Amino acid sequence: MQFIFFGKYFTSLYSNFLLRDIRAEFQSAVEQFSSSKNEQANSVLSTYAVSYDAPVFAFTEDYSVIGQGLFNYLSILTVRVPGVGICRILISGLNEMPNINLNDILTIEAVRVGESNYFEPYSILSTNNIYLYRQTERAKSTKTMTATSNWYTKNEGSLLNNRARIIYDLMKACLIKRKDIKTYLAAITKEPFTDKRGTSYYIISESRRKDGVVTYFVTIRPIVVSNSEVRYFSNYFYTVYCILGILLIAAVFILSRKLSAPIVRLSNVTSKLASKDFSVRANVNLQNEVGQLSASINVMADNLQAAMEELQQSAEIAKVNEKRMKLLLADLAHEFKTPLGIISLYSEVIENGMFEKEPAYYFGMCRMRN
Incomplete structure (x- = not known):
């Protein structure tokens, strides 16, 4: 060149x-x-x-x-x-x-x-x-x-x-x-x-x-x-090329750090979102595609957080309903326990022939208990 x-x-x-x-x-x-x-x-x-x-x-x-x-x-x-x-x-x-x-x-x-x-x-x-x-x-x-x-x-x-x-x-x-x-x-x-x-x-x-x-x-x-003159300027340009090369490397390093830093921050945010930490937000205020991606991640985090809150509320309601169902079943079991016991007793009496009166009498007693 x-x-x-x-x-x-x-x-x-x-x-x-x-x-x-x-x-x-x-x-x-x-x-x-x-x-x-x-x-x-x-x-x-x-x-x-x-x-x-x-x-x-x-x-x-x-x-x-x-x-x-x-x-x-x-x-x-x-x-x-x-x-x-x-x-x-x-x-x-x-x-x-x-x-x-x-x-x-x-x-x-x-x-x-x-x-x-x-x-x-x-x-x-x-x-x-x-x-x-x-x-x-x-x-x-x-x-x-x-x-x-x-x-x-x-x-x-x-x-x-x-x-x-x-x-x-x-x-x-x-x-x-x-x-x-x-x-x-x-x-x-x-x-x-x-x-x-x-x-x-x-x-x-x-x-x-x-x-x-x-x-x-x-x-x-x-x-x-x-x-x-050519040799003089050749040495001069070699020096200039070395200086420009060093400046170019430094510029590339600085620019790469500047460009990669927002990406690293976004990566950390998405990792926390993946571990169900929806409280984090991506604070990258840039007027480019990285800034748009940051805003999209924040919207996604807000939606996920709202969905999780709804799921937690639904889970709590389900627990309350389950507890009520258990109480209801317990009450029903208690209410059915006495008549069922009487019926069982009269059934055993009839079955074993230990009755003093006619079977119709005992069946009528069971209906009256119920």
Whole structure:
């Protein structure tokens, strides 16, 4: 059961908890940025980036990039274009760039990233070398510039560099093609993003209105659930299961005692009723079937007690009647005893022939006695 829980629910649940905390941290940094002055505001985003290895890309609703923030972690070819000034070409991830000859006069075809002096290059050429050439459709705002006085800033390899590049690759299409920012951010933040190495990231965005201008903030944070978290929570759940098991056993014991106590009382009452003790009553005042059974037993006890009282009264009446019958029989026996004795005597006289007068005389005497 526990492995099913971890396999199906734990990763999602743990990721949601982490994402909630990450959003809270990012919202706090955005609030500090919004309430700070310009110099302090930039340091807030830098501090957040260093603390969480999560660069922050800030730009306004009119596609103006705020500060250098994100671009400080990208490799940039800085060039001076006559009549234009300093332009910064974003070349992170282009393996050919470290071999560029900075003394060459470069012909660069690039498109501006939002309202900034940063450019996404399509081609970088010199007289003798092709450093970059992309066979992709050029944007309408693509510019071709001839650059001199070049210098190259390399930022590659660290977590901040890699994550800054991921954010830039995701956001450059929005700024270059001037897509609807809210719709675009809703699309890229809806599902986790997975890079070429298989690492999953959440793109997190926030927006704040300051001085009538909406500013958008975008960062990237990985959410990784490793075996260490699973083992930690596995031990945690074992402890929880033990505690719950003990509580369950205690609850079952208490409930069983609570449920069986009325049954035991009813059993004792019925045992006394069976031994003809009809004075006992079942005092179980519950609003359930046990309470109904208790009331039924009490009714039965009342009826049995009334029946026994009637039987006792009948028995007493029968004893009185029997005593009267005996007295009646005794009186009758006494009353019959004298005449029967006379009759018996005269019968013996007649039978033995000891009479002096005629038998009719003696029979008449018997009738007179009766």
